[in-house]
Amino acid sequence: MAAFLATRPASxxxxxxxxxxxxxxxxxxxxxxxxxxxxxxxxxQASALGLPATCLLNPYFAPRSVRPHRVER
Incomplete structure (x- = not known):
């Protein structure tokens, strides 16, 4: 039971x-x-200036895929 109470919920x-x-x-x-x-x-970094903060690349970043233009015939 103690182990259950010591665990943190998933974020x-x-x-x-x-x-x-x-x-x-x-x-x-x-x-x-x-x-x-x-x-x-x-x-x-400009927004973080003077704050206890750090900037990092988003590991979940999913850029939108650019659809190629279709050539009309």
Missing amino acids: AQMSDPRYPVCMRTYGVQVGDRMDCVFMSLDQC
Whole structure:
């Protein structure tokens, strides 16, 4: 029973697959979270300036596939 109580519940995916860069914040004042809302590392780093945070590539990023144009005959 103690082992059951000591386990943490599974967490949902925190990364938005539409954005290639995430900012991980941590600490008592800002909380511990992952915000995947950035299109570039530079954009993320500018937002993270002065925060206990780090920017990283989104491991769940799924770029939209570009469909080739069909040639009309």
